[in-house]
Amino acid sequence: xxxxxxxxxxxxxxxxxxxxxxxxxxxxxxxxxxxxxxxxxxxxxxxxxxxxxxxxxxxxxxxxxxxxxxxxxxxxxxxxxxxxxxxxxxxxxxxxxxxxxxxxxxxxxxxxxxxxxxxxxxxxxxxxxxxxxxxxxxxxxxxxxxxxxxxxxxxxxxxxxxxxxxxxxxxxxxxxxxxxxxxxxxxxxxxxxxxxxxxxxxxxxxxxxxxxxxxxxxxxxxxxxx
Amino acid sequence: xxxxxxxxxxxxxxxxxxxxxxxxxxxxxxxxxxxxxxxxxxxxxxxxxxxxxxxxxxxxxxxxxxxxxxxxxxxxxxxxxxxxxxxxxxxxxxxxxxxxxxxxxxxxxxxxxxxxxxxxxxxxxxxxxxxxxxxxxxxxxxxxxxxxxxxxxxxxxxxxxxxxxxxxxxxxxxxxxxxxxxxxxxxxxxxxxxxxxxxxxxxxxxxxxxxxxxxxxxxxxxxxxx
DNA sequence: TCGGCATGCGACCGACCAGTCATATGACCG
DNA sequence: CGGTCATATGACTGGTCGGTCGCATGCCGA
Numbered sequence: 001x002x003x004x005x006x007x008x009x010x011x012x013x014x015x016x017x018x019x020x021x022x023x024x025x026x027x028x029x030x031x032x033x034x035x036x037x038x039x040x041x042x043x044x045x046x047x048x049x050x051x052x053x054x055x056x057x058x059x060x061x062x063x064x065x066x067x068x069x070x071x072x073x074x075x076x077x078x079x080x081x082x083x084x085x086x087x088x089x090x091x092x093x094x095x096x097x098x099x100x101x102x103x104x105x106x107x108x109x110x111x112x113x114x115x116x117x118x119x120x121x122x123x124x125x126x127x128x129x130x131x132x133x134x135x136x137x138x139x140x141x142x143x144x145x146x147x148x149x150x151x152x153x154x155x156x157x158x159x160x161x162x163x164x165x166x167x168x169x170x171x172x173x174x175x176x177x178x179x180x181x182x183x184x185x186x187x188x189x190x191x192x193x194x195x196x197x198x199x200x201x202x203x204x205x206x207x208x209x210x211x212x213x214x215x216x217x218x219x220x221x222x223x224x225x226x
Numbered sequence: 227x228x229x230x231x232x233x234x235x236x237x238x239x240x241x242x243x244x245x246x247x248x249x250x251x252x253x254x255x256x257x258x259x260x261x262x263x264x265x266x267x268x269x270x271x272x273x274x275x276x277x278x279x280x281x282x283x284x285x286x287x288x289x290x291x292x293x294x295x296x297x298x299x300x301x302x303x304x305x306x307x308x309x310x311x312x313x314x315x316x317x318x319x320x321x322x323x324x325x326x327x328x329x330x331x332x333x334x335x336x337x338x339x340x341x342x343x344x345x346x347x348x349x350x351x352x353x354x355x356x357x358x359x360x361x362x363x364x365x366x367x368x369x370x371x372x373x374x375x376x377x378x379x380x381x382x383x384x385x386x387x388x389x390x391x392x393x394x395x396x397x398x399x400x401x402x403x404x405x406x407x408x409x410x411x412x413x414x415x416x417x418x419x420x421x422x423x424x425x426x427x428x429x430x431x432x433x434x435x436x437x438x439x440x441x442x443x444x445x446x447x448x449x450x451x452x
Numbered sequence: 453t454c455g456g457c458a459t460g461c462g463a464c465c466g467a468c469c470a471g472t473c474a475t476a477t478g479a480c481c482g
Numbered sequence: 483c484g485g486t487c488a489t490a491t492g493a494c495t496g497g498t499c500g501g502t503c504g505c506a507t508g509c510c511g512a
Contacts (some may be wrong), residue, residue: 005489011451031258036469037374045491047472056470114394116408117343119252123409154432160398161391161436167341169390182342183349206380210387214440231459262499271461273502282500 002062006052011204016042021063022192025184026105030060030122068109075106076101085149086212089140091109091181093166094197094204101195102173104185114168137163150215162211170207177203228288232278242268243275247289253412255341256286256348288379294335301332302324311375312438315366318391320423320430326400327421329350330411332399340394363389376441388437394432403429 007012019040024033035056041047055060076095080088100107113129138159144150152158174183178194185191232240246268261282265272271390277283302321306314326333339355364385370376378384401408404420411417 008488029255029342031255032344034469040325046470046492047493048489049387050471051489051491093458112342116255116338118258118409120409127407156402157399157432158436161395161400161433162397164390164395165387168394169387172386172390176386178384181349181353183344183346203383206383207387210352210440211298214436234458260499261501272500273461273463274459275460276501277461 002053002058003051009052011118013044013127016064017044017052018067020066021059022105022109025063025112026059026108027183030112030117031119033060035059057121058124060122063109064112064125064129068106071103071106072099075103085144085147086208089144089211090201090204090208092140093170094200094207096166097170097174097195097200098197100171101191101200102190106192108182108186111167111171132151133167134159137166150212152215158215162215165207165211170203173203173207228279228284231250239270239439243270243278244289244293247285247336248294251289251338252334253409254343256338256343257308257345257418259286259373265376283347283351286348289335290338290351290355290427294332297329297332298325298336301329311370312314312434314435315370315391315437316427316430318366319434320397320426322392323400323421323426323430324423327417327426330414330417334408334412337393359386359393369445378441384441388441391433391437398430398431399433 009017010195017038020038024038024041028034033056036046037047038059039049049059053062065192076099080091083091113126113133115126117123117126138155141150141152141155141159141162145152145155174195175185177199178185178189235243243264244263250264250267259282261275262272264285265275275285279288302325302432306317309317310339341351341352341358344351352433364381367376367378367381367385367388371378371381400421401411403425404411404417406417
């Protein structure tokens with residue numbers, strides 16, 4: 001956790017630090033990211049950063065477990081309760097894609113939990129985040145199964161496959177769609193113009209239909225398929 | 227490419243170096259991996275390593291594009307030509323899982339192409355490898371589509387989704403199955419006893435059936451489903 | 453025996469990093 | 483005014499790294 005000093009910081013200074021930290025940790029691995037670099041770019045002496053955070057990991061952990069989720073929640077809002085299970089899943093996926101397009105850096109930071117690393121502490125942190133995500137998805141699918149919308153004897157396996165589809169899988173598809181490299185995307189604050197809501201809906205629909213059929217729902221919705 | 231000296235090395239010395247390089251690059255990111263460490267562990271002076279390779283990237287590239295694929299081909303053999311499209315895909319997936327279980331370090335090294343990194347040269351290398359894999363899979367699916375086994379209007383999207391399922395997706399499932407962390411797995415040369423051929427077949431069958439239904443084949447095979 | 457050439461070798465270089473510490477600043481209080 | 487306390491600051495430490503360089507070694511052909 002950040003030290004109390006951090007929370008007493010003048011707004012502007014704190015924002016600068018947080019911004020540069022997000023930029024740094026979003027486009028480099030934890031191991032590659034440099035606290036010195038963050039401090040330099042934020043124009044804050046490194047010594048001062050150590051007044052706010054215990055160490056590099058402390059800052060990273062706070063970003064990953066507190067700040068990024070907060071900003072993400074702020075953007076995606078409450079999960080929709082309307083429509084049937086598949087509509088809700090489609091919404092969920094579309095919101096995720098929207099987040100990726102509108103806030104590439106935050107999305108990348110959130111996805112960093114899947115990064116490999118030799119550092120055991122970072123690995124533990126990443127694992128906890130991943131498992132939390134899996135559990136959330138599993139709960140969704142469980143509800144779907146109970147309502148009879150889907151049919152999956154081995155829910156654990158199903159959850160993990162679905163998670164990779166709507167996580168790395170869709171990210172890959174979106175990048176291909178944008179014709180851009182991850183790092184070009186990270187350089188811009190938003191790609192609003194390049195992947196609008198309509199196209200996002202289509203992609204989300206394709207992916208969900210793929211899952212829907214894969215999980216043995218009776219009648220995959222008609223229309224453009226994957 | 228390695229310098230000519232490398233190929234003139236006494237077998238034992240070269241093997242030592244290659245082994246330690248695989249170990250190092252398999253359980254650390256490119257950025258985290260240390261040439262000094264490799265040299266130390268292989269008991270070869272760092273200066274000598276620079277007689278064999280231009281630099282760290284040269285060694286990494288050779289491992290990733292020459293040595294690892296060679297060893298993998300040696301293990302998985304020629305793709306089967308028997309059975310229908312789905313049987314062949316199932317074989318393909320099962321062989322991949324077998325490779326992961328029998329040679330975790332090599333499998334991890336091969337998968338390293340998906341690792342994020344800030345280094346543009348490494349990124350280019352990774353991207354080339356990924357794209358080659360995607361193209362290979364795409365060709366398989368294309369053949370399947372032509373034979374009428376599957377139905378996928380947008381083959382690009384389908385290929386990428388399938389790729390993440392049988393790549394990171396199945397790896398994730400296998401790790402959960404083993405109840406192990408990636409790094410525990412990397413520490414052992416083989417996990418033969420813990421995930422035998424029968425269980426592998428079942429998992430491969432589940433995954434392929436998922437894909438089979440997802441891609442709109444008419445009659446998913448009966449049996450244990452996902 | 454000698455000379456030259458491929459190779460072995462490890463001390464060394466400059467760069468960078470995470471993290472520390474002694475000192476400085478300045479607000480608030482008595 | 484003097485003192486105290488939170489905070490600011492940047493030089494400094496110890497360490498690792500990738501990569502180089504100059505000398506040592508040993509083989510081979512003349």
